[in-house]
Structures are given as C-alpha cells and as structure tokens.
Amino acid sequence: MSASTEDLPVIVIGAGPAGLAAASHLVERDIEPLVLEAGPAAGAAVREWGHVRLFSTWSELVDPAAEKLLAPTGWTAPDGATYPSGADWAEQYLQLLADVLGDRVRYGTTVTGVSRLGRDRIVDADREAQPFTVSILNADGTEERLTARAVIDASGTWSTPSPIGGDGLPALGEKAAADRISYRIPDLKDPAVRARYAGKRTAVIGSGASAFTALAYLADLSKEESGTHSVWILRRGISGSTFGGGSADQLPARGALGLAAKAAVDDGHADAVTGFRTSSVEKTGEQLVLVAEDGRRLDPVDEVIVLTGLRPDLTFLNELRLGLDDRLQAPAALAPLIDPNQHSCGTVYPHGVKELSHPEKDVYLVGMKSYGRAPTFLAMTGYEQVRSIAAHLAGDHEAAERVELTLPETGVCGGAGLFDQPQAAEETSGGGCCAAPATLTIGAPAPSGGC
Numbered sequence: 001m002s003a004s005t006e007d008l009p010v011i012v013i014g015a016g017p018a019g020l021a022a023a024s025h026l027v028e029r030d031i032e033p034l035v036l037e038a039g040p041a042a043g044a045a046v047r048e049w050g051h052v053r054l055f056s057t058w059s060e061l062v063d064p065a066a067e068k069l070l071a072p073t074g075w076t077a078p079d080g081a082t083y084p085s086g087a088d089w090a091e092q093y094l095q096l097l098a099d100v101l102g103d104r105v106r107y108g109t110t111v112t113g114v115s116r117l118g119r120d121r122i123v124d125a126d127r128e129a130q131p132f133t134v135s136i137l138n139a140d141g142t143e144e145r146l147t148a149r150a151v152i153d154a155s156g157t158w159s160t161p162s163p164i165g166g167d168g169l170p171a172l173g174e175k176a177a178a179d180r181i182s183y184r185i186p187d188l189k190d191p192a193v194r195a196r197y198a199g200k201r202t203a204v205i206g207s208g209a210s211a212f213t214a215l216a217y218l219a220d221l222s223k224e225e226s227g228t229h230s231v232w233i234l235r236r237g238i239s240g241s242t243f244g245g246g247s248a249d250q251l252p253a254r255g256a257l258g259l260a261a262k263a264a265v266d267d268g269h270a271d272a273v274t275g276f277r278t279s280s281v282e283k284t285g286e287q288l289v290l291v292a293e294d295g296r297r298l299d300p301v302d303e304v305i306v307l308t309g310l311r312p313d314l315t316f317l318n319e320l321r322l323g324l325d326d327r328l329q330a331p332a333a334l335a336p337l338i339d340p341n342q343h344s345c346g347t348v349y350p351h352g353v354k355e356l357s358h359p360e361k362d363v364y365l366v367g368m369k370s371y372g373r374a375p376t377f378l379a380m381t382g383y384e385q386v387r388s389i390a391a392h393l394a395g396d397h398e399a400a401e402r403v404e405l406t407l408p409e410t411g412v413c414g415g416a417g418l419f420d421q422p423q424a425a426e427e428t429s430g431g432g433c434c435a436a437p438a439t440l441t442i443g444a445p446a447p448s449g450g451c
Helices: 017-028 044-048 064-073 086-104 191-197 209-224 252-266 367-371 379-393 397-401 425-429
Strands: 010-013 033-036 109-116 132-138 143-148 150-153 201-205 229-233 270-273 278-284 287-292 303-306 363-365 404-408 437-441
Touching (some): 010 143, 017 033, 017 086, 017 379, 033 109, 044 086, 064 086, 064 379, 132 150, 150 379, 191 209, 209 252, 229 252, 252 270, 363 367
Parallel strands (some): 010 033, 010 150, 150 363, 201 303, 229 270
Antiparallel strands (some): 109 132, 132 143, 404 437
C-alpha cells in the first residue's frame, strides 16, 4: 500500500455498537475513521427495537476505547449492573459517542457498492496497491464515490430478516400479504401497534429469544383484551431444551424469556404447533391461512409475526473477494467457532483479525454482520473484534494477535429481556448474573456451559 493510500480514512459502514467502537479504536490508534450510517441517527437499528430490554447489563455494553473518548465530556457510565433497553443503549451511549466523533460520522448515507479503485473482482494486477472505492447514496438522492485504505463493514443484519418459508425463501403469498405480516417484536405500548393485535389471533413463527418475547407480550395483552390469542409455530418439535434453562439459567433475564413463553402456552394464551414448515400464505377474507410443506392448514389468523432470524446483506460487497462459509455466510475461519449447531454464545472461541480476514486484504465484516446467520453474537465479542482489527491496521501485530476476552463462564448474550424497568443483576439472581468471570485468550479452552 502506498503512502498516499495510508493517508486515506478507514471507512466504517454502520454507526451501531460495533461500528462506533471500531471508530473509537481507530482514533485511539491515530487512524482517521469515516463512519457511514444510512439512518438519521446513531444506533438506528437499535432504536427500532428500543422498546425491548437487553439481557446483557451495561457493564457488557460499553466499549473501553469508546469510554475513554466519552470521559472528557463528563460522561459517566450507567450502573453496570442494570439492564438497558435498546432505546437506553442508543440514547445514553451510542448517540453520545457519535457526537464526540463529530464529523467522522455521516448520517443519511447508504453504501451501495464497495470495490478496489479501477479493479473489479476479476482483476489481479496491482490489486492490493489500490485503495478501496465506496459508492454511496446520500439522503438528498445524490451519488458519490469515496476512497479508503480499509473497509470495516459493521452494518449488521437487522435490515434483512429471514422470511416465513421453511426453505429460507419467501413463502408463496408472503409478499402479497405483507400488510398483515411483521418481522419485529411488537411494541404493545404504542397505541397503534396495540390496536393491531388486541382482540386478534396472531401467529408467531420462530423458536428463539425474540419469539419468546413476542409470545410473552401477547400473553400479557390477552389478559387485558379479550379475544387476543397466539398460535406459536415451530419448525421442530418441543423438547426439554425448547424453553431454555428457565430458573436454572445463569443469565436470569434470558431464563425469564423461556419461562414466560412456556407460561403463555400452559396458561392457554397460546397454542403450540410443532413440525410446521410454512410453504404458503393464503388470504381468506380479512384473514390469513398458513399452509405447511406437508399440506397441513392452520385455522385463519389475523396477523403473523415472523421471528425466524436475520441474515447479512452481501449485495453491495459483490465486487470484493470475500471468503465466506457456505452455510453461515460468516468468514470461513470464524464459522466453525460460532456454528449454532455446536456453540452457544458462551462457548464461542475468542477471535480477532486472523479469523475475520478475507482473500481481499483490509476488508472486514464485524459485529453481527461477521456472524452471518448465526444468532449467538455478543456485544463484547464485537468490541474485541474491532480492537484487534484497529491494532492490525496500525501495524501493531502483537496486539492484534493477542486476542483477549473476559466474560462470565456461560457468556453474555445480547438479546431481548422482559424487564419493565432496569434491574440490577444481583436483584434478579441473588448474587450476580453469572459465575465468576473467566479470562479467555487464544489458545485457552472454551468455557463450559451454555448461553
């Protein structure tokens, strides 16, 4: 890379938790970042689920380099033992951090393509000597090209929820019924949203924390609004692990989710339908009928909430040479470490620039984007990823390879909680959310226990 190329900024895509942490670590290394955010504010995706409480505490949600940037402003970290909502995280941390970064963050800027200057993905000649070129669309509709010495994609997966179809494709009729289908946990404190589901029959598709949360919210609504009922659709059967660890879970906020979902079924607020892989959605009057691959047809519902996971948008990276796992769409070296068939977030091996590198030098997918379709991501993991990458870009290879991560033995999963108010971990578990922390370094065994 030429000296002139090294003078270019590192472009960071996305002003969410991982993107802003990346910028903070770059600033700490005297490398100029430029953060491109499609939304109008920092943490735009987080704000969309602002009504949902995380089951990670504040102590696991603040990046160390970011905290150093915020300190001179008089910012004080919130009580580390409390659980913020998404809105809290965005307003009390992410936006304040973006404000400190100032002009290094551009809003209303959508990245539409990334390539090497003058080189499509086919051309080998002098490829690594060329800077990156980033095509953007501004909020006013104007197009622009920017150049960068490196690109860190922290755009996440929020914008691309998985569809209804059991085969990963949109079910037949899914698009035609879009006005009755949502892919988000409903905010039932919003009067318009509440009216949409009150007194209605709603199908909830999914088996993870988000589905648990939606079922719990709708169960509470059914206690207040007669006629409100849920149909919980699972592609697999119900087993002893379906509802998670329950009261034995070392993350009590997460355990509460599974218990609430189980209670929704046990108390008659929801009916569980198992082994149902949706192939089509049919309209019948003002209602929808879900049809499975095996021909089963469910009774009509008024609304459908699809919570079957998220997936990365890779379309704007098509001209780059990425090395991705063919199943998870995560970096090939990282994929075996995060495979949800073998790992929960507490057993994910610590990783950094080595596992996040691609055949295309100096381009990195970080944060949720790096996990592809795996759902086990930790905010702390993302902060460690970008620390390692920033060290590598600064030429501090010893620090880049010295990947360290401290977290409770069973891990700290960022996800939805059910607390109406922030609560201290000690209050919910009787003595801390998890067991004593274990410091993990590359070469150390992964911790036991689930997440």
